[in-house]
Amino acid sequence: MRIVKYIFLLILLAAIAVSVYIGTQNGNFDIQRSKVINVPQPILYNYVDDYKNWEDWGPWAEEDKSIQYQYAGKTKGMGASYSWKGKDGEGKMNTVKTIENDSLFQKIYFEDSEPNDIIWGFQKTGNGTKVTWRMKGKMDFMMKFFAFFSGGAENMMAPMFEKGLKNIDNILVGELKNYSVTVNGLTRKSGTYYIKQTLTCKIPSLNKNMGILFRKITKFTKDNNITVNGAPFAIYNKFDTVNGIVTFSACLPIVEEIFTSEGSDIEGGRFYSHLALKTTLKGDYSHSKEAWDKAYAEIAKHKWLENKSGKYIEVYKVGVNQTRKSSQWVTEIYIPIVEKPKPIEVPLAVKDTTAVQ
Known part of the structure; x- marks a missing residue:
């Protein structure tokens, strides 16, 4: 029994040590990914701008099929917002600034944590558009915890960004070609x-x-x-x-x-x-x-x-x-279209049989 107590104590001390280590790590992060998508700049901008489209391309939906979305009255443009609930918690997002066809600035909230910044950039390139999806902020303890066991914030979040951009590419290019x-x-x-x-x-x-x-x-x-x-x-x-x-x-x-x-x-x-x-x-x-x-x-x-x-x-x-x-x-x-005038129908002359011969 004494050995079991020692093992338990060691596990507890290790957990405390790991928690202290995670808690003291720098929580600042800044992650971004870019992709060139062969659609016009306004189309790509307007697609990302509307939160109702995020259900279709968001990579998190593939990880959590139980996610439920709720939309406010406005889902695109400055002041737009939406929220979600899933197995990993809940959150919300709102758009705080827009530069038409150029960039979007958003705030994302996880549970009751402080908001992080999301910035989208859209740059015309050739026949397509280079889109950049960036997220920066400060991790709370739970985010630090998950990041620690994922090999860092970059390894934890970057694959989701890459998957999301790929989904946008597949959806938009496929939809545009079909007409x-x-x-x-x-x-x-x-x-x-x-x-x-x-x-x-x-x-x-x-x-x-x-x-x-x-x-x-x-x-x-x-x-x-x-x-x-x-x-x-x-x-x-x-x-x-x-x-x-x-x-x-x-x-x-x-x-x-x-x-x-x-x-x-x-x-x-x-x-x-x-x-x-x-x-x-x-x-x-x-x-x-x-x-x-x-x-x-x-x-x-x-x-x-x-x-x-x-x-x-x-x-x-x-x-x-x-x-x-x-x-x-x-x-x-x-x-x-100008309508052709209808021809005037002239009645045929009728021979007067009562005329004097």
Whole structure:
């Protein structure tokens, strides 16, 4: 029994010694990994910026299938946040600063520990983007403990960073390659009432501003109990490639005509049924230029005339609100076409049989 007590005492002393050693180690760490991914800079930036996408590429989900995610009202941009619970504990993350298409600055909290910093950098390189994922901060005792038995913080965390970047590469490149453009032909675009918000901006910031406007008018419909009657769409009023300017309206179809108060930046509108060339893009919206180009090539082929005073429309039948897989997004493009005038029917002359011979 005395030997057992001595062995137990030695084990206890060893555990105390290891704990003291771990506790006195420098807890500062700074780890980063980079990868070149063959997608445009804005696409990669926007994908990482949205916390809802982290479920798909996060390497920790492969280690812990029980992880549960919770999202706040805002999941992208400055002020976005989300939290999680898993077998190894819980945590949360929030975005504290963004530089569009360039960098993201985030804070990550594990349990009740002090936050650590996460910094993302996006640098255009050739036909792709070099993305850098960096995390720095100070480890608490438990992180020091795990790092000690993993061979250090670098060995503990760096493989997760590498796996995460590889997952992003596989998802984005695979999704972007999977798309199709179909020129459906002439059709009658049905008319509708709608609410809209209009903006003029630089063409590179179109997608960002489109999202902002759709969120505003969606909130407007909910706050005012307005029934939305179909998929969201955009009307392009001006697309000036020479000066890099676009004027567009983000729109939601509604059942009845509405009138907003004077000075409101949200207005009611209506367009009537009209002839249009329909083209369908299935896949990521980054291929929209190809879809528009094919549509215009079809117009030139048949020598149709555009109705310059008509509505140039994109309908977002399936988008990010339905699925995060961009290969499944469906965008319908409608270019207004001048209708050929119907020939006037002249009645055939009828011989008057009552005339005097």
